[in-house]
Amino acid sequence: MKEFLLEINTEEMPASHIQTALEQLTQKIEDELRSSNIPLSSISTYGTCRRLVVVGGFEPGQEDRVENVTGPPKAVAFDVDGIPTAAALGFAKKHGIEVENLIVMRTERGEYAGARKIIKGKPTDDILSQLIPQAISSLSFPKMMRWGDNQLRFSRPIKNILCLFGGKPLGFSVGKVSSCDWTSGHKIFFPEKVRVKNFADYRKALAGLGVIVDPERRKRSICRQIKKKLSSLEANILPDNELLEKLTYDVEFPHVILGQFPNEYLKLPIEVLSTAMREGQNLFSVVKGKRQLPYFIGVADTPKDAKALIKEGNERVLRARLEDAKFFWEQDLKIKLSNRGRNLDRVVYQEKLGSYQDKTLRLKKIGAYLSGKLDAKLEKKHVVEAAEISKVDLLTEMVREFPSLQGRMGGLYAKEEGFPTSVWKAVYEHYQPTSMEDATPSSLSGAVLSIVDKLDSIVGALGVGVEVSGSKDPFGLRRSAQGICKIILEKKLDFSVHRLLDKTLKVYGEIFEESKAEIKKRCLDFFKGRLQYIYEYQGYRYDLIKAALAPGIDNIYHTSLRLKALDSLKERSQFEPLIHIAKRVNNILRDQPLYRVNSELLEEKQERELFTTFSIIMDNVQPMIARGEFAKAQRMVFRIKSSINSFFDHVLVMADDNRLRRNRLALLQAISKLLMQIADYSQIVVD
Amino acid sequence: MSIQELIMNLQRFWADQGCYLAQPYDLEVGAGTMTPDTFFRVLDKRPWKVAYVQPSRRPTDGRFGENPHRVQKHFQYQVIIKPSPASIQDIYLECLTSLGISLPDHDLRFDEDNWESPTIGAWGVGWQVLLDGLEITQFTYFQQAGGVDLFPVPVEITFGLERLEMFLEGKEDIYDLDWSKDVSYRDLRYAEEREFSAYNFDLADIKLLRKSFSMNIKEGQRLINRDLLLPAYDTCLKCSHLFNLLDSRGAISVTERVKMIAQIRLLVTQIAHKYVSREAST
Numbered sequence: 016m017k018e019f020l021l022e023i024n025t026e027e028m029p030a031s032h033i034q035t036a037l038e039q040l041t042q043k044i045e046d047e048l049r050s051s052n053i054p055l056s057s058i059s060t061y062g063t064c065r066r067l068v069v070v071g072g073f074e075p076g077q078e079d080r081v082e083n084v085t086g087p088p089k090a091v092a093f094d095v096d097g098i099p100t101a102a103a104l105g106f107a108k109k110h111g112i113e114v115e116n117l118i119v120m121r122t123e124r125g126e127y128a129g130a131r132k133i134i135k136g137k138p139t140d141d142i143l144s145q146l147i148p149q150a151i152s153s154l155s156f157p158k159m160m161r162w163g164d165n166q167l168r169f170s171r172p173i174k175n176i177l178c179l180f181g182g183k184p185l186g187f188s189v190g191k192v193s194s195c196d197w198t199s200g201h202k203i204f205f206p207e208k209v210r211v212k213n214f215a216d217y218r219k220a221l222a223g224l225g226v227i228v229d230p231e232r233r234k235r236s237i238c239r240q241i242k243k244k245l246s247s248l249e250a251n252i253l254p255d256n257e258l259l260e261k262l263t264y265d266v267e268f269p270h271v272i273l274g275q276f277p278n279e280y281l282k283l284p285i286e287v288l289s290t291a292m293r294e295g296q297n298l299f300s301v302v303k304g305k306r307q308l309p310y311f312i313g314v315a316d317t318p319k320d321a322k323a324l325i326k327e328g329n330e331r332v333l334r335a336r337l338e339d340a341k342f343f344w345e346q347d348l349k350i351k352l353s354n355r356g357r358n359l360d361r362v363v364y365q366e367k368l369g370s371y372q373d374k375t376l377r378l379k380k381i382g383a384y385l386s387g388k389l390d391a392k393l394e395k396k397h398v399v400e401a402a403e404i405s406k407v408d409l410l411t412e413m414v415r416e417f418p419s420l421q422g423r424m425g426g427l428y429a430k431e432e433g434f435p436t437s438v439w440k441a442v443y444e445h446y447q448p449t450s451m452e453d454a455t456p457s458s459l460s461g462a463v464l465s466i467v468d469k470l471d472s473i474v475g476a477l478g479v480g481v482e483v484s485g486s487k488d489p490f491g492l493r494r495s496a497q498g499i500c501k502i503i504l505e506k507k508l509d510f511s512v513h514r515l516l517d518k519t520l521k522v523y524g525e526i527f528e529e530s531k532a533e534i535k536k537r538c539l540d541f542f543k544g545r546l547q548y549i550y551e552y553q554g555y556r557y558d559l560i561k562a563a564l565a566p567g568i569d570n571i572y573h574t575s576l577r578l579k580a581l582d583s584l585k586e587r588s589q590f591e592p593l594i595h596i597a598k599r600v601n602n603i604l605r606d607q608p609l610y611r612v613n614s615e616l617l618e619e620k621q622e623r624e625l626f627t628t629f630s631i632i633m634d635n636v637q638p639m640i641a642r643g644e645f646a647k648a649q650r651m652v653f654r655i656k657s658s659i660n661s662f663f664d665h666v667l668v669m670a671d672d673n674r675l676r677r678n679r680l681a682l683l684q685a686i687s688k689l690l691m692q693i694a695d696y697s698q699i700v701v702d
Numbered sequence: 703m704s705i706q707e708l709i710m711n712l713q714r715f716w717a718d719q720g721c722y723l724a725q726p727y728d729l730e731v732g733a734g735t736m737t738p739d740t741f742f743r744v745l746d747k748r749p750w751k752v753a754y755v756q757p758s759r760r761p762t763d764g765r766f767g768e769n770p771h772r773v774q775k776h777f778q779y780q781v782i783i784k785p786s787p788a789s790i791q792d793i794y795l796e797c798l799t800s801l802g803i804s805l806p807d808h809d810l811r812f813d814e815d816n817w818e819s820p821t822i823g824a825w826g827v828g829w830q831v832l833l834d835g836l837e838i839t840q841f842t843y844f845q846q847a848g849g850v851d852l853f854p855v856p857v858e859i860t861f862g863l864e865r866l867e868m869f870l871e872g873k874e875d876i877y878d879l880d881w882s883k884d885v886s887y888r889d890l891r892y893a894e895e896r897e898f899s900a901y902n903f904d905l906a907d908i909k910l911l912r913k914s915f916s917m918n919i920k921e922g923q924r925l926i927n928r929d930l931l932l933p934a935y936d937t938c939l940k941c942s943h944l945f946n947l948l949d950s951r952g953a954i955s956v957t958e959r960v961k962m963i964a965q966i967r968l969l970v971t972q973i974a975h976k977y978v979s980r981e982a983s984t
Contacts, residue, residue, distance in 0.1 A: 159827075160855075172788070328835055329834055
């Protein structure tokens with residue numbers, strides 16, 4: 016194996032671009048080498064905001080291959096004495112083989128003259144110098160740019176490309192940059208070029224030039240330095256993995272600084288303090304327990320801050336930002352949320368869906384409806400009050416300055432104004448969860464407001480014809496729908512989605528071009544797709560998910576109970592016969608109109624028995640289903656197995672007598688309907 | 703170093719890089735990007751190097767002279783170089799060094815920040831440059847303006863002069879800065895900030911602003927139809943400022959905001975496309 020080393024040196028890339036670029040590069044190199052039959056021992060990657068680094072071990076070349084070439088038929092190639100004819104001579108000459116090396120090959124069509132040719136493998140160098148420039152120029156980033164007079168699109172301008180294979184430079188160019196065997200150090204401290212021979216050499220040379228090329232080592236160094244700086248304070252940073260990840264890539268040589276700010280700003284909520292530090296300045300907030308201390312942690316890209324200028328500079332900037340934040344906090348508190356709310360008509364929610372005032376009015380109505388359907392402990396009044404002020408913080412100076420504080424800020428202001436806990440918490444939490452990993456609201460009022468807010472957005476957007484497909488989801492509707500499902504499932508909320516959608520559409524009034532039934536159907540399909548996604552994400556089997564969702568998603572919480580019931584029984588032996596029965600019943604009933612059972616017409620003993628068993632099961636199962644006890648209900652319906660089997664064994668469903676036939680079909684339809692209330696068993700795959 | 707020395711240093715440095723030193727444009731603009739020396743010259747295929755100070759007005763940023771770093775008018779130093787040179791970051795570092803900043807003693811960071819202006823149909827990719835946490839420069843590779851893809855690609859470097867000066871003087875209040883040895887920023891600007899804040903927030907005549915806006919939109923379209931692109935563009939700048947004033951008066955409603963921005967953008971994109979096709983045919 017020979018060592019491969021690639022470094023793409025660029026201007027500062029965003030941290031989020033680096034990981035995807037390294038993954039794509041690895042994938043492209045691996046795929047290409049595999050398809051070129053070049054064995055590889057390993058590929059690993061490193062990087063900073065200015066460097067994408069790939070290191071690998073590859074065989075120096077393809078193995079030589081032996082290929083059989085077939086010539087003329089034996090009878091044509093050799094005369095009766097076995098002397099090669101002109102045809103054989105021509106064939107040998109064409110392939111550059113000595114005529115005495117021709118052999119006879121047996122094929123399906125008979126014996127032919129032929130030869131074994133050795134095809135020399137291509138050296139890996141040749142393959143790489145084709146592959147690498149192509150891989151680099153085909154990388155895709157979330158946002159791409161051009162620069163100078165290059166047609167190439169990349170994350171940020173490429174400055175230099177170092178590429179070695181077995182210690183020798185590989186020659187190629189990308190855009191206007193030609194590959195070489197040197198790199199350069201930290202842009203401010205050691206901008207000089209350095210020639211390298213291999214990865215060990217490269218890593219060591221860069222370490223001497225102010226660059227730690229391994230992100231894991233930089234991250235460890237940052238964490239170690241933070242711990243050391245905070246040990247005497249017995250404090251920690253407020254955990255922020257996203258910021259830590261960003262800083263790990265943003266710096267080539269991390270140096271942690273501990274700065275201070277005046278105590279007077281500590282009266283600001285920690286949410287405001289930490290946001291002011293993080294946004295714009297990339298600083299961590301320092302806490303003891305849950306209490307903010309008048310300190311911050313910053314990560315500079317430098318070996319040292321000998322004159323403490325970096326610390327002082329950051330302190331000065333932060334003071335100005337906190338002074339602003341304090342001003343906003345005080346100003347905002349001067350106007351009550353309810354008074355400020357009058358101006359919500361000036362804030363566009365969505366062009367066709369009106370202002371945030373319109374949205375607020377809808378949230379109040381839908382929120383009141385949904386709270387009425389849920390827990391009696393939940394005060395409807397509080398949800399309505401929370402809805403009323405939920406969007407007002409969009410008009411505050413603080414949220415204008417720090418948009419990421421929306422919702423939380425409204426909650427904090429409501430708390431200051433003395434609103435009850437369930438009101439301010441609902442406002443505070445109503446954007447949660449923002450992702451599948453984010454926590455759902457801790458309060459029930461917050462859960463309700465969050466569901467209502469998101470549902471209003473989904474219905475409105477789908478109503479005005481916003482399309483969600485592939486990477487296209489301009490309003491984040493998928494995330495909203497998943498958020499709603501996540502809340503319902505975690506809080507075990509038991510209500511009718513159909514009726515909530517009806518209510519929402521009614522509240523919207525006559526503003527949509529399409530019919531309400533049409534929009535409702537689209538919403539339900541959308542939610543079904545999201546539930547499927549969530550359950551797959553949780554690791555359930557695809558066919559079980561389909562079976563559990565087939566009875567409908569009117570009660571989203573119940574879909575999860577159905578699925579769990581199916582999942583818990585999937586290994587049981589009784590399960591399979593039931594699935595076969597369901598499939599059989601479905602096949603018989605396909606394309607049949609609906610009939611009604613007439614017990615007078617049950618002639619045979621087995622059909623009477625089946626009807627009796629069914630009726631008993633039906634009476635028992637109904638309340639279980641209503642309570643969501645699907646596993647229990649399922650065990651109960653299993654008991655139909657023997658009666659239905661003897662029914663099929665002894666009774667002819669498709670009887671000649673019309674009345675008998677329809678009655679038997681009706682009985683099967685009733686059974687099928689009962690099963691469908693639990694799951695569509697016919698969807699389940701059996702081996 | 704006073705502000706005027708800072709300006710002279712920047713002028714000298716960028717003139718040495720081959721930039722033509724333009725004078726500030728004589729209309730109210732929100733940023734140096736909006737003046738014809740940038741807007742038109744980035745659209746065509748010819749090389750272009752320019753640097754200038756541009757007073758920039760943002761009515762909603764006014765604070766009646768009471769905030770130590772927010773003002774409704776500030777001064778930008780704008781540099782445009784097309785095509786962007788391969789070594790532009792190094793040139794930029796050199797520029798900072800030439801201002802007497804010893805970079806090894808500080809933390810200089812290029813932090814992702816992609817600029818866009820829907821009003822003039824423009825966007826770019828780049829960074830805010832942070833010096834010990836202070837944003838001193840917006841550094842952008844311009845990708846589109848007036849809805850037109852830009853190629854060759856211009857680089858735009860915009861210094862906030864007051865920010866940079868606060869760093870150089872180590873001061874925390876903008877009004878304490880020295881414009882020259884004898885004249886302070888307060889002497890020159892404090893009264894202006896107070897008066898304009900009152901005008902922008904409380905006194906500007908909304909009716910007059912609205913009327914001027916719609917008349918200028920009409921005038922812009924008329925001029926575009928006559929192929930008078932530079933005067934037409936001036937009407938767009940006027941509309942943009944009138945819009946900002948109406949905004950700071952809190953006079954723009956839901957539907958209006960979207961509509962007004964779209965009206966300006968419609969003019970600007972027509973101008974850009976006409977300019978490009980005219981340039982291509984000469």
